[in-house]
Amino acid sequence: MPVIEAEDIVKQYAEVRALDRIRFSVEEGEVFALVGPNGAGKTTLMRILTDILRPDSGTLRLFGQTKVSDALPQIGYMPEERGLYRHLCPLEVVAYFAQLKGLGRRAARQAAESALEAVQMSAHARRKMSELSKGMAQRVQFAATLAHAPRLLLLDEPFSGLDPVSARDLQRVLQDQRRAGRAILLSTHNMALAEALCDRLLMLHRGQQRLYGSIEEIKTRFADDSLQVEYAGTLPQIACARMEPVNATTARFYPQDGACRRAILRALVESGADILRFEPVVPTLEDIFIRVVGAEGEQALRQTETQERLTDL
Amino acid sequence: MSRNVRVVAWHEYITNVRRKEFILLTLGLPVLMLFFGGLSVLGTTAAVGTFAARVTLETGIVDRSGALDLSEVEPAIPDIRIRSYADENAGLQDVRAGRIIALMVVPADYLATGNVTVYRQSRGLFNQRERVPVGAILMRGLMAKQGLEKPIRERIYAPVGESGARVLVQDRSGAFVPLHPGREAARLILPYLFAILLTTSIFISANYLLRGIAEEKENRVIEVILSSITPETLLRGKLIGLAGVGLTQVGIWATLGGVPALIQFSGYIQLSPSALAGVLLFFALGFGLYATILAGLGALGTSYRESQQIAGLVSFGAFFPIILILALVEFPNGALARILSWIPLTAPTTMVIRMTTAEVPPADILLSALITLAAIWLVLRLSARLFRFGLLIYGKRPTLIETLRWLRQSS
Known part of the structure; x- marks a missing residue:
């Protein structure tokens, strides 16, 4: 019950x-x-x-x-x-x-x-x-x-x-x-x-x-076929995904034109990239919150962060 | 009484009687009154002692009317020494030099006009000690001049005699008994004392009630409490607990001050057990009515101070009959007394005054009690709604329209 x-x-x-x-x-x-x-x-x-x-x-x-x-x-x-x-x-x-x-x-x-x-x-x-x-x-x-x-x-x-x-x-x-x-x-x-x-x-x-x-x-519901890739050297641009660098050796690839995770990975391998590690991107609850409630959600999170920083001081 | 009402009532009672302010006020007020009372008695005694010290009043008179024979003034009026002056200026010089207290100038047309002029040094408006009995001097001077026989003259001066008139007054049983100043004092003091006790107990308890509600709102404790019990239970518990606080306080004061006063006047007080029961009934009704009104209104206040302002306005109704106490004591079953007994806000105090003054017709008592009870029932329902609504409003006082809308929605 x-x-x-x-x-x-x-x-x-x-x-x-x-x-x-x-x-x-x-x-x-x-x-x-x-x-x-x-x-x-x-x-x-x-x-x-x-x-x-x-x-x-x-x-x-x-x-x-x-x-x-x-x-x-x-x-x-x-x-x-x-x-x-x-x-x-x-x-x-x-x-x-x-x-x-x-x-x-x-x-x-x-x-x-x-x-x-x-x-x-x-x-x-x-x-x-x-x-x-x-x-x-x-x-x-x-x-x-x-x-x-x-x-x-x-x-x-x-x-x-x-x-x-x-x-x-x-x-x-x-x-x-x-x-x-x-x-x-x-x-x-x-x-x-x-x-x-x-x-x-x-x-x-x-x-x-x-x-x-x-x-x-x-x-899982909010997850898409994005990939996070750790690499050595440089990464080439690929047509089926939009790349967003995370740091000097890590980047995220967001699928375009209905491409799936497997297609992105295949395109990267075929482009000759030196891939050290890859994993699917799982959105955090915070990402989902902002996505669902938009600007108000972002503002609410910022308020919480400010409060926590003040408390930490 | 439900279990939670008892828990709230006990909590309210015990936390309030343990407060420093309660202990200080309860024990401090009688001590303070004793102190000031003692000071007043000592002061009066000292003043009487000073007054009683004998002073010879050297008084000058210029009689231009020739209507006065002053030979009998000195033996008849204690401490008076009369000094006659032919010349006004000589008398004035003696006033200035302090050789005489005053100079009375009686003009030639005195018998026709009654005009007299008195010259004296300024010694203050309330200086009784050096007051010259101008009227008595003139009366004795005139009488002596007319040649009336002395016993007649003496009876005119003191028509009632030293022991005074024997006055018999009708008591509550209809019998004529000798007038006694103590009984006459008790006739006014008793209703006054009970009315003051009633209003004091109402407003002290109401003050604790308002403060408790305001604190719980300000501290946000109220939300935790309301997640455990209903606003109605909280309201009932508070009313009972704080009635206990008020009764404790008034009980202590009555024991320390009221009981000795009642013993002092016990021989003169004619209060039947049924009248005393009626007084206690209207005590309870008065407390119930005012505490319920104030609890509802107090819940709307955003702070203790604001709640007190609201309370001040409402409490005038309980004090109003005290303003009219002389009329109510004089005509305890008159039209004014009856009308005030039908208005819920003034009924408790009015009835307490009436019942401690005279026999009040049972129909009057019943009608007034029913009206007050009906008002309590109505106010309790409204207050419970206001309480539910007001308790969750923080920082902003609701407007009249918001309050009315809430009352309508929750009905």
Whole structure:
């Protein structure tokens, strides 16, 4: 039974259609990426999944139930806009959120202690939130998402603003959660991370579903007969492909006039080129993202890169 | 009460009563009031002591009317020494030199006009100590001149006698009992005290409520909470938790200040158990109404300060009957009191004032309670919708049109 099953979800804000007939499913033990540029409808979809917003039409089943509110205790949600009670300590904050998810007072406190340990925040469990750094606060937020041992994690831009060490730690915790059989849906602009962490994805653009499926399958779908060739000496021009140099000894050949990979390779060999290595070019998720959502996608990726550079500093 | 309402209520209660500001305000205010009260008592005692120190009031008189016989003034008025002057200038010189406190010049046409001129050094508007009893001097001077018998003259000076008139007033049971200043004071103090307690408890709790909502919006915690519970559950939990905070605070103040005051006036207070129950009912209704309104409006504010401004406007309704307290105490079952009891925003405070003043007809109590309950039911529904809508709006206050559109869509 899928953890999430969405069929033709529609959400309209006044004149804007934020989500237009969105269909997807997420399975147990799966890491699922929700990608798209700003304004694509990712946050609206997350809020519908957490029952903060209701869809105008369509069917949503969580753990097989159509009443989303009944499934909330099994969901851990980390919104993009983060914040916690500044006058409380992490232990109190995490325990309170765990109680709201149905744990008793004592169980919630024990769960909070374990979750803080999992994100390496035990040493700071009794300090005031206002005294913690942004990265520490983000770890506490993640602990609050995990404390009640949810079967589904919804993480909206979980890596934004994290320093490289914290990002690596978060990836480790996510892998642990996946191994424990939990379903993870994360929205991100970071295509490299989505490619590294996720099994499948849903790409949205202006409320429309643009891509949906396994990452490997999508990459294969977008692959053409381009070839990357490593060579010695010089490469001659060939008629059946357009050449783009990558560096002094590597170039890419993009097929022209319906030529196939085999024809390109044959033409290169016949031209006398000294070929050391060749391989088919597989597009990255980033290439696909830009190709699908165009200039907006490129802008979204640039924003993510800038944020990451600033964080690295 | 659902489990999550209890969790939110307890969280709101415990996190607020542990705040430094709560502890400081709750314990600090009575201490501050005791301090200023003590200071005031000490100041008054000192002032009375100074006033009580006897001063001889040397007073000069130039009588050009010939209508006065001043021989009986000195024995009758304590501390007065009369010095007659034939010449006004000589008297004025003595005023300037400080030899006399004042100089009264009684003109020749005094009997026809009543005009008198008093010359004195300026000693401030409120200087009671050196005040010359001009009227008493003239009255005694005139009476003595007329040759009336002394007992008659003395009765004219003091028509009621030293022990005063014996005044009997009707109490709540209809019997005439001797007028007692303590009871008369309690008649005004009691409704005033309860009205102030009601409005204070409402607005302290409402303030915590607004601050809690504003903080959760500013900190973006609200989205995590709403992914666990409904806005309605959150609203109910907050209302209950913060009612507890307000009651704790008012309870502490009542114990520290109100109970001693009630003991002081216990002999004069006539508040039946049913009236006390009615007061408590309108306390609860008042809190329920205002907290619900403010929660809905507070969710629309983008910051604590903005929410406070909204709260300030609405809270005027609860204070309004206090402005009219003299009229309400005088006519507790009059037209004004009745009309204010039918308006939901003014009903709780008005009813508290009325019920602590007089017997209020049961029909009036029932009607007012039903109107307030209906208003709470309506406002709770609207506030829950505003709460759901307003909580996810960050940084920008929704326009009236947006708010109305949301209310229509969510109905």
